[in-house]
Amino acid sequence: MFKRESASNGTGSARVVGFYDKPTxxxxxxxVCEETKKAALIDVVQDFDVPNARSSFDSAREILDFVRDNGLEIEWILDTHPHADHLMASSWLKEKLGAPNAIGSKVxxxxxxxxxxxxxxxxxxxESCFDRLFDKGDTFRIGNLECRVMLSPGHTLGSITYVVGxxxxxxxxxxxxxDVGxxxxxFPGGSAHDLYQSIxxxxSLPDETRLFVGHDYCTKTRDEPAWEATVAEHKRDNPHVGGGTTEEEFIKLREKRDATxxxxxxxxxxxxxxxxxxNLPPAEDDxxxxxxxxxxxx
Known part of the structure; x- marks a missing residue:
C-alpha cells in the first residue's frame, strides 16, 4: 500500500500518515500525537470486490500492522461521512481495537x-452503530492534541471536517x-452551494494549516497520488476555488462537471x-x- 508521512511541526501539531487505497x-x-503516541484512524476502507460482492479487511490489517509496529494506541476511529465510493471499516476496527467510533450527527x-x-x-x-455522533463545534482529544469538528456539507448533507491540533x-x-479542484x-442531499460555503x-483556517483530502485519482501529468496541501496553496492555486473564484462561478463549474x-x-x-x-446487512435465514x-x- 502506498503511504506518505507528514511530520509534526512541534507541540500541538499532529504527525499524519496517509495510506492510499488504489481501487477506490x-x-x-x-x-498521531507524538508526545503520547495516542492516535486516531480516519476514513479507513473496507475492501470490496465489486463483481463478486465480496468484502474483506486486508488493507485495514496493513494499517493496523503499521499502528502496532510503531507502538501507537488508537483512541478514536473516525469517519467524515457515509462514503459513496467505499465501504468503511469502522465497526471492524472497533472490534479489533476496542476504541470508540464516530461520525457526524447528521448521519x-x-x-x-x-x-x-x-x-x-x-x-x-x-445511533447503535457509532459511539459518538459529533455536532458542529464539538471537541475531543487525541492524546494532547485538541480537536474540533466543523460541519462541511455539500458532498453530502452531513459531512464533517476534523481539525486536529x-x-x-x-x-x-x-x-x-x-492541482485538481x-x-x-x-449525490442525494448534496449541494454545490453548500459545498462552496464549506470550502x-x-x-478561513490559518494559511499554514495542512489540508488532507479524501480522494486522489492522479492526473495526466502526475502519476503518484497526492493528498496534502496548505490552505495558502489552495487559495492560490486550486483551479476551482483559488484566486477569488465567486460562488456563481464555482456552482456553474461544479454542476457542469457533475453532470458528466x-x-x-x-x-x-x-x-x-x-x-x-x-456492517453488512443482517444475515437472512440462510x-x-x-x-x-x-x-x-x-
Whole structure:
C-alpha cells in the first residue's frame, strides 16, 4: 500500500500518515500525537470486490500492522461521512481495537434519506452503530492534541471536517488535491452551494494549516497520488476555488462537471453498509447477507 508521512511541526501539531487505497482512490489517515503516541484512524476502507460482492479487511490489517509496529494506541476511529465510493471499516476496527467510533450527527438525516431510496423504512440505526455522533463545534482529544469538528456539507448533507491540533484538517470530499479542484456535489442531499460555503470556511483556517483530502485519482501529468496541501496553496492555486473564484462561478463549474459523472461502482452497496457503521446487512435465514440495489433509480 502506498503511504506518505507528514511530520509534526512541534507541540500541538499532529504527525499524519496517509495510506492510499488504489481501487477506490481513497486517502486513509492516521493522526498521531507524538508526545503520547495516542492516535486516531480516519476514513479507513473496507475492501470490496465489486463483481463478486465480496468484502474483506486486508488493507485495514496493513494499517493496523503499521499502528502496532510503531507502538501507537488508537483512541478514536473516525469517519467524515457515509462514503459513496467505499465501504468503511469502522465497526471492524472497533472490534479489533476496542476504541470508540464516530461520525457526524447528521448521519441520522442521511439514513432517513436512504431509507426512502432503498424502500427499507426500518433499516439503519446509526445511533447503535457509532459511539459518538459529533455536532458542529464539538471537541475531543487525541492524546494532547485538541480537536474540533466543523460541519462541511455539500458532498453530502452531513459531512464533517476534523481539525486536529494547531495545523491539520481532514477535509474529506470537499476539496481534491490542489492541482485538481473540488469534489462532486450531486449525490442525494448534496449541494454545490453548500459545498462552496464549506470550502470557504475551510479556507478561513490559518494559511499554514495542512489540508488532507479524501480522494486522489492522479492526473495526466502526475502519476503518484497526492493528498496534502496548505490552505495558502489552495487559495492560490486550486483551479476551482483559488484566486477569488465567486460562488456563481464555482456552482456553474461544479454542476457542469457533475453532470458528466457516473455513480461510483460501489455506491449502492456502500451506503447500506456505511449507514450500519461498516456492517453488512443482517444475515437472512440462510446465514448470508444480501444487498438491495434499486433498479432504474439513478
Amino acid at each position: 482512490g481513497s486517502c486513509q489517515y492516521l493522526a 441520522l438525516e442521511i439514513a432517513e434519506l436512504w431509507r426512502g431510496i432503498y424502500n427499507t423504512p426500518d433499516a439503519f440505526d446509526p 494547531k495545523d491539520a484538517a481532514f477535509v474529506h470530499d470537499t476539496l481534491m488535491h490542489v 473540488s469534489s462532486r456535489a450531486d 470557504q470556511e475551510i479556507l 459523472l457516473s455513480l461510483p461502482d460501489r455506491m449502492l452497496h456502500a451506503l447500506q453498509v456505511n449507514l450500519r457503521g461498516g 446465514g448470508n447477507s444480501y444487498f438491495k440495489i434499486p433498479a432504474n433509480r439513478f
